[in-house]
Amino acid sequence: MKRRDILKTVPAALLASGATGLIPLRAYATSGGAQVTSAQKFTVGEATVTAMSDGFIPFSADVLNGIDEADFIELVERAQQDPANVRGAVNAYLVETAGETWMIDAGTGPVFGPTLGHLPEVFAALGLDTATVDKLVVTHLHGDHIGGATVDGAATFPNAEMIVPEADRAFWTDDSIKAQFPEQFRGMFDLAKATLAAYGDRVRYIEGEADVASGLTARPMPGHTAGHTGYMLESGSDSLLFWGDIIHVPAVQLARPEVTIMFDTDPEQAASTRAGLMASLAGSGQRIAGMHMLFPGIGYLEKQGDGFTFA
Numbered sequence: 001m002k003r004r005d006i007l008k009t010v011p012a013a014l015l016a017s018g019a020t021g022l023i024p025l026r027a028y029a030t031s032g033g034a035q036v037t038s039a040q041k042f043t044v045g046e047a048t049v050t051a052m053s054d055g056f057i058p059f060s061a062d063v064l065n066g067i068d069e070a071d072f073i074e075l076v077e078r079a080q081q082d083p084a085n086v087r088g089a090v091n092a093y094l095v096e097t098a099g100e101t102w103m104i105d106a107g108t109g110p111v112f113g114p115t116l117g118h119l120p121e122v123f124a125a126l127g128l129d130t131a132t133v134d135k136l137v138v139t140h141l142h143g144d145h146i147g148g149a150t151v152d153g154a155a156t157f158p159n160a161e162m163i164v165p166e167a168d169r170a171f172w173t174d175d176s177i178k179a180q181f182p183e184q185f186r187g188m189f190d191l192a193k194a195t196l197a198a199y200g201d202r203v204r205y206i207e208g209e210a211d212v213a214s215g216l217t218a219r220p221m222p223g224h225t226a227g228h229t230g231y232m233l234e235s236g237s238d239s240l241l242f243w244g245d246i247i248h249v250p251a252v253q254l255a256r257p258e259v260t261i262m263f264d265t266d267p268e269q270a271a272s273t274r275a276g277l278m279a280s281l282a283g284s285g286q287r288i289a290g291m292h293m294l295f296p297g298i299g300y301l302e303k304q305g306d307g308f309t310f311a
Contacts, residue, residue: 045235054107139244167227223270
């Protein structure tokens, strides 16, 4: 029996009340009305992973390349979503294992507006202190992954070692590359520099399939950014692959993996990386965590026609 099939035998009440399940959290006010902070906790071997929702990014067809608006609408409607209100989740993951606590990405902070930046509320609702985080593991240096790593210029996780792919550091701190970008994108370089400076000598740069921590290994997945990296968590006979930004708009890119997004620094490489990775994962039973998959972003990849589905 595959791991995913085991879940079908678990009573709903157990999922809702035990170590695996949705955690009821407090509501807070936003300009759009009441919003409920979201977290979901589950186990990976001896590790406990908590999926945390930072909020959502509104997406439309014009941020994607390789698809026209009519096809975008068709795929979104096929996924039972409203084409006028497509929401890309922003997820981060807390891992507690072997006496350590890690964050995989840090959410957006105040970078992207009122629909995002809600990890602090999730931490508060769970009764967690950011000072207890030992490692902040970064998939890449885009603002929706490191915007929440600082508060007013200081490290959000004051005792954490920050793990950063070297290829991303080299790219996002290069002023000559920054000068080639349109003005509206140059703030991404400034944010990367400021975040790395806030963690100072507590930043560790990694290359290739580095051992990041006990049971956590880097898996380079370049294209979205030069150093875009996934991480494989292994504990006992179980595992979870954090695949970062392999997909941004699931309704579209699962069906059409060749579709890229305007934030890809190398769209051709991003599409190639996505196609190869998804082909290798489909039907494998490997559990996946995606930063932009619908919250909690946890599931399994299956082949479906010329594309894929996320179960």
